[in-house]
Amino acid sequence: MTLTEFKSLSTDHRYIVWLTKAVRIAEYKNLFYIYTLYQVEGFYVQVRTLRFFRGKEKWTAFANEIYLKPYLKKINLTELRHYTLLREQGIMVDPDKKK
Numbered sequence: 001m002t003l004t005e006f007k008s009l010s011t012d013h014r015y016i017v018w019l020t021k022a023v024r025i026a027e028y029k030n031l032f033y034i035y036t037l038y039q040v041e042g043f044y045v046q047v048r049t050l051r052f053f054r055g056k057e058k059w060t061a062f063a064n065e066i067y068l069k070p071y072l073k074k075i076n077l078t079e080l081r082h083y084t085l086l087r088e089q090g091i092m093v094d095p096d097k098k099k
Contacts, residue, residue, distance in 0.1 A: 003043040003063045014059065018045055026071040033057075037071050044068070 006017060022038035022045060029035070029051060038045045043063040050057055060067075 001041050003061055006040065006043065006045075006061055014061075018047075018059075028070055035070065037068070 001017065001021075006014060009017065017040060018038065022040045024036060025039050026037040027034065032051055034049050034051050036047045036049070038047070040061075043061060044067070046060040046062070046067070048058040048060070
């Protein structure tokens, strides 16, 4: 499915595609919103929800990588390198598990 095809779908059909094909790849938060980034085949879907009221508020679908910048800024490269080094040494760790 292309971005153009996705945008031409009804809201209900977009939801079904998102539900069945989207892969969650990142999330960031600000004072009011939670932004969650999903990849659907060759494009991305960002879902913005109110932070204290979990209803979906806005969908944005895009293929241009410029919109990935807010997510890329949130990646902790030091921590990522630490886990990579541990894995190279044969030590298995769960990066989501905090000490």
